[in-house]
Amino acid sequence: MPKRSCRLGIARLFVVLCSAGLAAPVMAAEEGWQFDLAIYGWLPNIDVELPGGTKTKITQSDIVNNLDMAFMGTAQLRKDRWSLRTDVNYFDLQHKDRSPLGQRLNLRKITLQAALIKPTIGYRLLESPKNVVEIYAGGRYFWIEPTLEIERTDLDPPTTSQGSQSDSLWDALVGLRGEHALNERWFIPYFADVGTGDSDSVIDLFGGVGYRFNRLDAIAAWRYLDYDFGNDIALDTMTINGPLVGVRFAF
Secondary structure, three states: OOHHHHHHHHHHHHHHOOOOHHHOOOOOOOOOEEEEEEEEEEOOEEEEEOOOOOEEEEOHHHHHHHOOEEEEEEEEEEEOOEEEEEEEEEEEEEEEOOOEOOOOEEEEEEEEEEEEEEEEEEEEEEEOOOEEEEEEEEEEEEEEEEEEEEEEOOOOOOEEEEEEOOEEEEEEEEEEEEEEEOOOOEEEEEEEEEEEEOOOEEEEEEEEEEEEOOOEEEEEEEEEEEEEOOOOOOOOEEEEEEEEEEEEEEO
16 A cells, blocks of 8 residues: 555544543443543644744644554543543654744754653542533643754755654643533533643643443544643644544443
């Protein structure tokens, strides 16, 4: 299979085989241990700012056309009012750009490899037939390796070189998540959390609509994740903003 067709196939799988594991519906408490497993796909735009002010955007079409690999999933263990949850994201993609980096340098291509792991512990503050509200706290591990391809324009012919830097960050977070039932089938899941630590600040927002089958929930939603890294890594800020869809299984 040609490489481009393979990438398109992976990208479509990335979008279709997905779940709202980021905000897996917070079901009413049941006796004994309950286990939820989700896979999901997120197709955002990614805005990146480099130290010095250079900005670049990785669009949804860039992701579809240039995605090499992606995995996104959530596992949750619940008992009574307590929950343990881990959310995992990994992606590898690239984006061509011609942004100037100075008088003699141009950015030609940026490749991003990144992993995001978010373990949390939650406690339900409210349970009713219509609403479940849970407070949670935990950490967010972020690993990123951007590779920049840079062109020198003062040479004839122009020459290109590559440079990469791998960084990892840990941030503490606190947030609120929940679910509002519209009727027996339809519901609105949501969450919001903020964090800081190695990063200056992180904001993570999610909201959508879901439909409940017997032991499967389908969700369409929007997620906004904003990182202000400060001055410690190769990127200054990064905003990941866009729709996601998927399924969640209860065992």
